[in-house]
Amino acid sequence: MKRGLLLAGLLTLFLGAPALAHFQMLYTPESALERGGAMTLKLIFTHPFDAGHTMDMAPVEEFYVVQQRGEEAEPQKIDLMEYLTEISWASLTNSGKAYEANLPAKVVRSMGDYVFVLVPGPYYEAADEEYIQQFTKMIVNVGGVPGNWHQPLGLPAEIVPLDKPYANWTGGIFRGVVMAEGKPVPHAELEVEYLNHAPNMEKNAFEKEAAIEAPHPSLEVLGIRANARGEFAIGLPKAGWWGIAALGVGPEDEHEGKGLAQEALLWIQVTDMP
């Protein structure tokens, strides 16, 4: 009898647990910088709302930045692979293989937009028996001169911003277009998640304290759909970083004999009005 109750209790807990989404983080504390300089980025494959299980990242396939100062300037692509070092990142439940990029001042020196792109190798999710690969973008601006923040880069899967990802007030909205191989993806499925535990850059760990508590699992990961033109809009109720993922929109669906979900991911930062 007791065993039956215990099993029922565990089953309830299991079924009641939210299915939090995998998000490839490409993190730096501030995306709207007054001045350029040396910068550290953390590359972590994790569950950002609850700082849950952090996955061992597969080796990075591509990591670069496309910089542009002004709308009429030519974009400059800079490969950043040489600045990557492997680290261990601690979530609240485990530690996983991640990467750190220490960029010298010469990389992020001039004014303008810096569109950082990370293409990690496919990660095998044993529970789903398939691979996941998230084409991740994070955009930094130096000095307020805009550039290429809204330009598609032609990635296999990509979220193209319609608002500057680094210039959003709390309470505003953010819009974007889901694209695959340069074309909008009608009715794409998206997940939106708040980075709820502050990353500690020194300790390579999430802080234990959560910024908010969601009253319902559906509010921990927001599930939305793009419209027929691949466009979406989300509200921005709280300052901090928000991750937006478009699920399974990339062209490849198989890797090493298993299924492959190619996803597009974009990080945006929200700022409180002083």
Place this chain on the structure above:
Amino acid sequence: MKKFFVLALAFGFLALSGQSFAHTPLFSCFDNGDGTIFCEGGFSDGSSAAGVPIIVKNGSGKEIYRGELSRNSDIEFDKPEGEYSVTFDGGEGHDIVIPGSQIFE
């Protein structure tokens, strides 16, 4: 020669606080660390600052160099001895002056 890009930026929009433009001029300068100064300009709407005059004055206010921003909206010139300032001459109400003391290696 290997350039030593340790930076110091001075942002002109600070000098324009209180004024309102549809597009705000922005200007910054670095000391390259090799005896040269690099400056770049732009506007908050992303439009080009190519051709904007750049004037360098010594501590007495005397003009010692004049040039203009390139097609890429930047310029490089020899670092003056002693006190100096760099002016982005964007027209009436659009001037930005950066003192040399705020241009660091």
